[in-house]
Amino acid sequence: MYPEHLHYTREHEWARIENGRVRVGITQFAAERLSDVVFIELPAPGSTVKQLQPFGVIESVKAVSDLYAPVSGTVAEVNPVLAERPELINKDPYGDGWMLVVELSNPAELQELMSADEYRRLIGDGEA
């Protein structure tokens, strides 16, 4: 449920390193807690995001939450499908439900993120 090769934030986002870029989404825990996602607001490509600052908004039938950037940098790609099919975030949070690809501005920031083990402890997951 919480892949080992990902980095995690306290706010339930994941980050995957891909050739110096970082792909971003929310964890399965967050997707389940939100329940059915109905709307998502993401930044435009080219805009900048800052580590642990809000970069967007996610809305489910239960709640509206901010999305927090795991790293600082420039947005290189935005998942174009999510606006029409936000349910992908529930179906496949680590795959088709990805949100951003960020051009990392400070690789040292990755040290600030949690490992899968640390994240499982944060959410009190039994499999840790």
Place this chain on the structure above:
Amino acid sequence: MAQGDFPLLVERSAPGRIGAAVPQSDVPEVPLEQILPSAQLRGGPPPLPEVSEPDLVRHYTQLSQRNYAVDIGFYPLGSCTMKYNPKINEDAARLPGFARLHPYAPDALAQGALRLLSELETALAEISGMDGMTFQPAAGAHGELTALLMIRTYFADRGEARTRVIVPDSAHGTNPASARMCGYDVVQVRSDARGNIDADVLRQVADERAAALMLTNPNTLGLFEERITEVEEIMHGCGAQIYLDGANFNAVLGITRPGDQGFDVMHMNLHKTFSTPHGGGGPGAGPVAVKSHLLPYLPVPVVVREGERFRLDYDRPQSIGKIRSFYGNFGVLVRAYTYIRTFGPLLRQIAEAAVLNANYLLALLRPAFDLPYDRHCMHEFVLAGTRQQREHGVTTRDMAKRLLDYGYHAPTIYFPLIVEEAMMIEPTETESRETIEAFARGLLAIAEECRTNPDVVRSAPHTTVVSRLDEVTAARRPDLHWPIADY
């Protein structure tokens, strides 16, 4: 009562049918092309439904019969104070001197209305222990913003750069939202095991960066803040202002005064505590009352009494300006004034009966539900449906839907956020013992159904015009218009 489905206006439409005849024009007609650019003219008439007046009236009356209202039945919507609104309030608001008064009428022709505002201010100042107020805010959250704008200007005048507003985790969501709207950073303080704001945590964040604490008392758990005196000392000790979210003023009318508890500024929801119709978006009134040090910052105009004459005063250089057109929702103010004058010195009985009713209903219900903060409540209480969810897989949402089958409006659910499967119930003072007992029997029967027949609860409601809606599809793919080509 309108049973089953009935046609939409577009479905009742017949070409050429009209609801009103316009008299023949007695001035020369000018072709539209001569006075409007051609790009702004439509090619033909708009495809509006064509119906007669009775068709129109029947359509909207049938729609209105699908509403639920406090004039129809019990409405235990926690935090919203859906008490019965006496009809004498309506009589007063419809007096032509009030209802037909033009908002630009000169002061000399509006003395009765200005006098009402002045007397309402005096009454509410006495009830709240504050020194003066503005009636402009149109609702509670608007009052929050108004108060924070005054606080910000007050500190700016003193040369203090305070950047934070503190709110407890039980707060109405509007509190942090208003603080952000006003440019403040929000610091959240958790509740302690008894449901109070945790004063020890508050002490750690109360410093020279704090502009204000926003506190609801009684809070959204329906509990009186037991450490309010300590909270007052902590906040004033660091030079911050204390704001009361007066949403729950109904519980303490005539018993304790926020001004005496140390609050510097507060809003009152006249549409709740002082009994004016609300729901479905208004109209409301959220006057903001202040202590004397904040009086110069009140929005303009304020009503000034000079002997037996009244006037509107705009000459207030430190005012934050106008925050709404004219003088607020004046019709609501007339109703609140009428309500206060009707009760006079008996206002205290409102709070006593509200608290008694809530504690009685709590006592009837508590054997069947979890009670996360086990204290005597004030005017409302928060149960948790955790037992039903754990043991029978039935959620609070399911039980709330099932209540509709029993003929009641559902309570507030999933608020406050700190209580899982929350069910927030406010019976109000206007309900009789029989009504409260009948409601309790209904909710207890539903708790029993969770055990014996959980599916009937999970699939509720069964007796309403429409049954359980597909909220996910409705939110993801909303169908918001009638396709014009279809008629």
